[in-house]
Amino acid sequence: GAVVSQHPSRVICKSGTSVKIECRSLDFQATTMFWYRQFPKKSLMLMATSNEGSKATYEQGVEKDKFLINHASLTLSTLTVTSAHPEDSSFYICSAVGQGVGQTNEKLFFGSGTQLSVL
Amino acid sequence: QKEVEQDPGPLSVPEGAIVSLNCTYSNSAFQYFMWYRQYSRKGPELLMYTYSSGNKEDGRFTAQVDKSSKYISLFIRDSQPSDSATYLCAMNVGGSNYKLTFGKGTLLTVNP
Numbered sequence: 001g002a003v004v005s006q007h008p009s010r011v012i013c014k015s016g017t018s019v020k021i022e023c024r025s026l027d028f029q030a031t032t033m034f035w036y037r038q039f040p041k042k043s044l045m046l047m048a049t050s051n052e053g054s055k056a057t058y059e060q061g062v063e064k065d066k067f068l069i070n071h072a073s074l075t076l077s078t079l080t081v082t083s084a085h086p087e088d089s090s091f092y093i094c095s096a097v098g099q100g101v102g103q104t105n106e107k108l109f110f111g112s113g114t115q116l117s118v119l
Numbered sequence: 120q121k122e123v124e125q126d127p128g129p130l131s132v133p134e135g136a137i138v139s140l141n142c143t144y145s146n147s148a149f150q151y152f153m154w155y156r157q158y159s160r161k162g163p164e165l166l167m168y169t170y171s172s173g174n175k176e177d178g179r180f181t182a183q184v185d186k187s188s189k190y191i192s193l194f195i196r197d198s199q200p201s202d203s204a205t206y207l208c209a210m211n212v213g214g215s216n217y218k219l220t221f222g223k224g225t226l227l228t229v230n231p
Contacts, residue, residue: 006162032217041127043207043221044163093162097217108217110155110162 003027004096006111013084014119021079021114023094029074030096034108035067038091050077084118091115122146125208125222134231138195142208142222145189149220150213152184154193157205157224166206167193170213198229 003026013019023033031052036044048069049057056069066088068080077096081088094111125142132138140154151170155163167182169175169191175182183192191210195202208222 004162034217034219041223043123043125043223044219045221046218049218091160095162107165107168108153108219109165112162113160115160 004030004094004098004109004111006094006114008114009112010115010117012117012119015085016083018080018082019084019116021081021092021094021116023077023079023096023111025075025096025098025109028096028098030077030098031074032097033071033077034095035069035077035079036093036095038093038113040091044093047079052077081116084116086118089116089118122220123208123210123222126225127223129226129228131228131230132198134198134200134229136198136229138193138198138202138227138229140193140195140206140208140225140227142191143189144191144210144220146210146212146220147186147189148212149210151211152182152191153209153219154180154182155207155209155221156202157207159205163207198227200229200231203228 005024007022033050035047038044047062050069050071052071058064071077093113095108123144154167157163169182172184172186179196181194205224205226207224209219211219
């Protein structure tokens with residue numbers, strides 16, 4: 001199926017610093033990518049929809065100035081957590097809309113996730 | 120009431136058992152239903168994708184949707200230790216809307 005690569009897989013940073021997470025669609029172009037956050041033993045919560053060439057659409061309660069999303073190309077979206085604090089520690093997952101191998105319908109494929117720990 | 124309810128478990132079964140995982144939902148606009156498998160600290164992997172009431176089978180996995188009851192199920196036959204993971208149901212309204220609403224996930228352990 002379609003492959004979505006996410007880096008880094010794990011990052012530890014000091015409180016107040018910024019962290020950038022990359023999400024790449026490796027073998028397909030993704031005009032739309034999604035960013036999720038998952039706390040331990042909780043479900044995935046959609047943070048924002050990233051659209052290539054335009055501003056991201058944020059879900060209610062998500063601070064757009066804190067979670068900066070850039071989707072500058074059809075294969076790359078980045079999420080920057082600015083001035084990170086311990087409460088931002090979480091598992092962040094990106095996803096992209098693509099086609100599975102041998103299929104014509106589009107589905108959502110997920111990256112492997114990034115565990116962010118803010119000290 | 121949350122849009123999607125899923126018993127978080129944990130669920131522990133012996134190898135070879137039939138596993139039944141379930142979700143209920145309240146939004147009648149949901150038309151597409153998915154089951155994802157997520158290993159610890161990894162991204163979800165799509166297992167099953169259905170858009171109509173009834174059963175869909177893929178190998179040892181069967182997805183069942185009952186739109187009238189707003190209830191979906193995933194059955195795993197002949198469960199294997201490698202099936203041990205968290206299983207998440209997800210759904211959306213379909214069309215060009217790919218925004219998914221997830222259940223909490225059920226942690227499954229298959230014991231050898």
